[in-house]
Amino acid sequence: MNRGNNQVYGTIQLRLDDLTQGMPGLTQHEGGSLAEAASVCLEEQNHAHEASLRCIGSIRATYTLYRLDVTQQMRNTYNDYDNTTERGACAIAILVITRVADSLVLHRSDKGTGIDYWLGPTDDLLFQSALRLEVSGIRNGDNNQVNARVRQKLKRLRKYNSSLPAYITVVEFSKPLIKVLKHGRNN
Numbered sequence: 195m196n197r198g199n200n201q202v203y204g205t206i207q208l209r210l211d212d213l214t215q216g217m218p219g220l221t222q223h224e225g226g227s228l229a230e231a232a233s234v235c236l237e238e239q240n241h242a243h244e245a246s247l248r249c250i251g252s253i254r255a256t257y258t259l260y261r262l263d264v265t266q267q268m269r270n271t272y273n274d275y276d277n278t279t280e281r282g283a284c285a286i287a288i289l290v291i292t293r294v295a296d297s298l299v300l301h302r303s304d305k306g307t308g309i310d311y312w313l314g315p316t317d318d319l320l321f322q323s324a325l326r327l328e329v330s331g332i333r334n335g336d337n338n339q340v341n342a343r344v345r346q347k348l349k350r351l352r353k354y355n356s357s358l359p360a361y362i363t364v365v366e367f368s369k370p371l372i373k374v375l376k377h378g379r380n381n
Contacts, residue, residue, distance in 0.1 A: 208247065208289045209260045217298040219312065220288070232282035233261040234272040235333060235367045245370055247286070251344070252361075252376040253294055259286070259370065275333065283331025283365035284310065290372055291361050295325055308354040326351075326360035326378075334368040344375055351377060 210232050213225030220228075236245060236259075247259040262268075272278040288311070292298055297313040309326040328351055330343050347362045359378035365371075 205246075205256060205258045206293070207260065208257045208286075208293070210262055210285055210289070211260070213285055213288065217292075217300075219301040220299040225285075228281050228285035228288070229262055230264075230268050231272050231278045232285035233264050234268055234278055235282040235331070236261045236370065237264040239334065239368045239370070241367075241370065247290075248369065248371040249290060249374060250371060251374045253290070253374045255294075257290070259289075279331040279333045279367070280329070282367065283363070284329045286365045286370075286372055287327060287329040287361075287363040290374070291325075291327055291363065294374075295361070297325060300324070308351050309360060324358055326356065326358055328360060328362045330362075330364045332364065332366045335366055340364050340366050340371070340373050344373055348375060348377060 210229035213220070213229045214222050216222040216225050241261065243261055243263070245259050245261070247257040249255040249257065288299060292313060295313060297315060299311050300314050301312040303309045303311055309328045311327040311329070313325040313327055328347050330347055332339055332343065343364045344362055347364070351360055351362060357378070359376060362375040362377060364373045366373075
């Protein structure tokens with residue numbers, strides 16, 4: 195992933211097309227698919243190619259988010275509202291958390307583990323520095339819905355006994371914003 199100087203006038207740039215470069219646990223095609231889903235969600239909420247993304251909660255920042263050009267073929271492909279919202283949220287959460295935690299996606303998690311992705315440095319094959327990432331998305335909701343979803347994810351995450359830190363993220367596309375809660379070691 196391009197980690198060059200992506201700052202413009204003090205705002206950090208996030209480009210969905212960066213996901214097409216892939217990561218150890220995210221193929222170029224899957225990264226592109228997630229980027230397409232996020233772009234469809236953003237366009238459906240009438241956001242231009244460049245949108246301001248607020249990050250609230252454990253991390254406070256404002257990003258300039260660049261989406262892909264959306265075609266009718268993409269709209270047809272990502273017509274499943276809930277699935278597209280979740281996949282789009284994964285795209286944005288991966289971009290934000292890998293940047294903040296200086297990490298990459300190492301693995302997609304199995305269902306029933308309480309998380310979506312394992313993140314960490316590429317040289318950490320034993321997961322000693324691993325982070326857990328749990329993602330949720332809301333296409334168009336208010337702050338109460340975002341906060342309720344964070345609480346729901348935190349309650350679910352607490353069922354799994356782990357000493358490894360986790361990031362719970364909820365992406366809301368209409369504003370757009372991402373709420374991040376860091377749970378575990380070194381909150």
